[in-house]
Amino acid sequence: MNYNILSVKNIKKSFGGVNALKGVDLQIKKGEIHCLAGENGCGKSTLIKVISGFYTHDDGDIEIDGQNYPTITPSEAIKAGIQVIYQDFSIFPNLTVLENLALNQVISQKKKLVNKKEFRDIAEKAVRKINFEVDLDARVETLKVADKQLIAISRALLDDAKLVIMDEPTTALTKKEINNLFKIIENLKKNGVTILFVSHKLDEVFEISDSITILKNGENVISCPVSEMNEKKFAYYMTGREFAETNVSANTQMSDVIMEVSHLSASGFEDVSFKLRAGEILGISGQLGSGRTELALSLFGMLKPTSGEVKVDGKTVQINSVKKAQKLGIALVPEDRLTEGLFMPQSIKRNITVTRLNDFSNKLGFLKDQQIDSESLKWIKEIHITTENDELPASTLSGGNQQKVVVSRWLSNSPRIMILNGPTVGVDIGAKYDIHALLRNLAISGMAIIIVSNDASEVISTCNRVLVMHAGRIISELSGSDLSEKSLIEAFI
Numbered sequence: 432m433n434y435n436i437l438s439v440k441n442i443k444k445s446f447g448g449v450n451a452l453k454g455v456d457l458q459i460k461k462g463e464i465h466c467l468a469g470e471n472g473c474g475k476s477t478l479i480k481v482i483s484g485f486y487t488h489d490d491g492d493i494e495i496d497g498q499n500y501p502t503i504t505p506s507e508a509i510k511a512g513i514q515v516i517y518q519d520f521s522i523f524p525n526l527t528v529l530e531n532l533a534l535n536q537v538i539s540q541k542k543k544l545v546n547k548k549e550f551r552d553i554a555e556k557a558v559r560k561i562n563f564e565v566d567l568d569a570r571v572e573t574l575k576v577a578d579k580q581l582i583a584i585s586r587a588l589l590d591d592a593k594l595v596i597m598d599e600p601t602t603a604l605t606k607k608e609i610n611n612l613f614k615i616i617e618n619l620k621k622n623g624v625t626i627l628f629v630s631h632k633l634d635e636v637f638e639i640s641d642s643i644t645i646l647k648n649g650e651n652v653i654s655c656p657v658s659e660m661n662e663k664k665f666a667y668y669m670t671g672r673e674f675a676e677t678n679v680s681a682n683t684q685m686s687d688v689i690m691e692v693s694h695l696s697a698s699g700f701e702d703v704s705f706k707l708r709a710g711e712i713l714g715i716s717g718q719l720g721s722g723r724t725e726l727a728l729s730l731f732g733m734l735k736p737t738s739g740e741v742k743v744d745g746k747t748v749q750i751n752s753v754k755k756a757q758k759l760g761i762a763l764v765p766e767d768r769l770t771e772g773l774f775m776p777q778s779i780k781r782n783i784t785v786t787r788l789n790d791f792s793n794k795l796g797f798l799k800d801q802q803i804d805s806e807s808l809k810w811i812k813e814i815h816i817t818t819e820n821d822e823l824p825a826s827t828l829s830g831g832n833q834q835k836v837v838v839s840r841w842l843s844n845s846p847r848i849m850i851l852n853g854p855t856v857g858v859d860i861g862a863k864y865d866i867h868a869l870l871r872n873l874a875i876s877g878m879a880i881i882i883v884s885n886d887a888s889e890v891i892s893t894c895n896r897v898l899v900m901h902a903g904r905i906i907s908e909l910s911g912s913d914l915s916e917k918s919l920i921e922a923f924i
Contacts, residue, residue, distance in 0.1 A: 435494070436461040436594055436625045437482070437513075442491035444477055451477040453649040454491070459594065459642075464616060464626045466636045466657070469646035470669055470859035471829035475629055478646070479596055483515045484508040496593060512593030518602060520583040524572035528565055529554040532586050557585040561615050577608040584615065588624070595619065596627040601635060602857055606718065606885065606920065613639050631669065631859045633662050634888065645669060670861040686710045688745075689879045690848060692730075695739030699725030700903040703739070707848070712870060712880045714894035716919060719885070722903035724766055727852050727883045731763040732756040743848075757786075760847035764837050764854060766883075772837040773825045780807040780821040782836050787843055810839035814869055831855075831862020838866070842873075849873065852883040867893050887916040 437459040444452040452474050459465045469475050480486040482493065484505040493500045495511040503511075522531050533553035554567050563581045571579060580600060587595055597616075601609045616626055616639060630636055636643065637657060644654040645668045652668045666674055686708035695703045700722030707713050717723045728734040730741070732750045741748055743759050750756050756763070765771035773782055784791060784803050791802045807821045816835045818828060825833060834854065841849060854870070855863040870893055874880055884890055890897050896910035899922040907922050 433460040433462055434497070435459060436496055437627075438492075438494040439478075439482065440492045440494075442478065442481055442493070443489045444481055444486060445489055451649050452481070452488070455646065455649065456651055456654075457644055458654070459625060459627060461593075461625055462620060462623050463641040464620055464628055464639055466640035466643045467627055467629045467646070468631055468636060468643060468665070468669060469652075470631065470861055471831060472648075473646040474649040475646060476598070477649075479515060479598060479627075479629065482508070483513055483596070509590055512591060513596070514587035514590060514592040514594070515596040515598065516580070516583045516587060516600065517598050518600075520579050522571055522579060522582055522586075525570065527568050527570055528574075528582055529567040531571055531582055532557045532567075532589070535586060536589055553589065557589045560588045561585055561618070575608075577604050577611070580604070580612070581615070588619075592624060594625045594627060596629065598629045599857070600628070601630070601632065609635070633665055633860070636665065637662070647671065666860050669859065670864075672861060672864075674860075674864050689743065690730075691742040691745075693740045693742075695726075695729065695736055695741060697725060697729045697734050697736045699734070700729075700900070703900075703905055705898055705905070707879050707881065709847075709879050710874050710877050711896075712874050712882060712894045714890035714897035715881060715883045715900060716885055716887075716890055716897050716922075717900035721900040723883050723885075723900050724852055725903075726900070727763065727850050727881070730756070730850060730881075731761055733763075757844065757846075760845075762841035762844060762846035762849045764834075764841060764849070764851040766852040766856075768830075768833055768837050773833060775826040776824050778822050779811075779816070779818055779825055779828065779836060780804070782825045783807045783810050783821070783839050783843065786840055806843060810843060814839055814842075815865060829859070829862070831858035831865070834858055834862065834866060838869070846878070848879045848881070850881040850883065853886075854882060854884065855886070855889060863889075887919045890914075890919070891916060 435458045437457065439455065439457045441454045441456065442452050443454055455474060455478055457478065467475055477486065481488045484503040484507060487502055493503055495513065498511070500507065529550055533550040536553055551567065558565060561581065561584060563585055565578055571582065600612060604612065619626060628639060640657045642654070642656050643660055645652040688706050689709045690707040693704050703726060715723050715726060725734055729736055730750065732752045732755050735751060741750060748759060750759065780803065784806050787806070788798065791799050793799060810816070811818065811821060814835050816832050816839065818832065825836060828836065855866055858866070870880055882890060882894055891914060896908060897914055897919070898905050899907045899909065899919070909918055
């Protein structure tokens with residue numbers, strides 16, 4: 432019987448009087464894949480940083496491989512076999528693969544002189560551990576996200592890792608890349624490496640994990656083998672809410688066509704044609720690089736078409752700028768809310784109202800604060816943005832609430848067509864459900880919605896029909912009984 436490679440008991444951690452961890456327990460058996468789950472803000476990241484020595488815990492016990500650590504530093508954690516792969520991978524984009532792999536080991540050995548051959552030997556040893564084929568002389572910034580992640584894994588294994596902690600490792604990966612990552616994780620398990628897999632994605636948790644621990648508000652909710660859990664229980668333990676399964680009707684025959692795209696081409700896609708009806712939720716799906724994002728950008732005036740035609744309300748239009756798109760009643764919630772959708776240091780209020788500042792200013796250009804306050808509070812209440820004060824920076828919000836702020840900004844403009852690129856990427860189960868419910872209600876009210884996503888469960892539960900793209904072209908259309916997770920995955924492949 433496997434013993435516990437990691438045992439943490441009654442871990443407490445506070446920041447300025449705020450209790451982030453309120454006596455958390457976590458036991459992980461040697462050689463297992465253990466999932467740590469919970470909504471944003473539940474304490475997952477804080478617990479990881481306590482285990483890795485980044486934070487010093489206020490109370491509780493940490494035991495690694497049978498040895499007790501009253502306190503632990505990052506170097507002690509690494510020496511004990513703990514390696515953390517964060518979402519940003521903590522690699523140097525301006526250095527080569529070889530340098531990224533070898534540098535840590537050379538520094539830890541306090542060598543003053545090294546040569547290229549020694550660097551290459553270390554790097555080759557690292558990639559061999561997971562059969563990773565990569566150009567060791569390539570700059571990391573030129574590589575795909577999946578390759579950057581494999582660099583981080585290879586580097587972690589160089590230090591004889593016993594427990595590898597992966598923080599949301601699939602966020603920016605395609606389905607094919609996720610499958611490859613899971614094969615690597617399974618092989619690590621076979622070789623005796625234990626994995627702590629941090630995620631809130633139901634399908635991935637059940638596919639890869641042996642056991643699960645769920646946290647909520649800095650406290651344990653449940654720990655059990657994955658065989659004792661199902662998706663309904665998982666969602667309930669995560670959120671404290673019960674969610675009814677919802678499938679959207681494919682019947683949109685009575686709706687008027689609001690947008691018609693004919694043989695549209697631009698950089699990244701070609702010869703795309705479809706009709707969008709008022710009250711319809713249309714999915715555009717496909718793997719990264721399929722052209723789905725470029726199509727969304729083109730429809731919002733951010734990517735100039737090379738040929739084709741777009742009609743809105745039966746009239747041919749030239750969507751050659753974001754301003755023109757907005758005049759036509761088109762809104763876009765971008766793919767990356769952190770860099771493209773939000774002004775992170777600015778207040779929540781300013782982020783909600785920024786596109787309507789002209790409406791909220793007088794002839795002299797002075798802002799009407801009362802109107803701005805009213806508009807901000809209206810959307811906070813209407814789409815359930817959780818915040819104590821809308822004067823707080825957007826950076827203080829969870830991922831789901833940040834996404835709601837971006838959505839509310841565009842809803843404030845009363846759009847007729849809303850395009851959402853990856854609407855629930857990086858948000859937890861509760862926020863995902865809320866956003867999907869909001870989109871369904873907007874469609875019922877008559878808004879036309881386009882959801883750009885490769886999340887099979889998302890498009891199945893929200894979309895009337897789905898267009899699947901590959902290599903810049905629409906290759907199939909799915910709706911009704913033809914729209915299933917199996918048919919989508921088959922279309923992707």
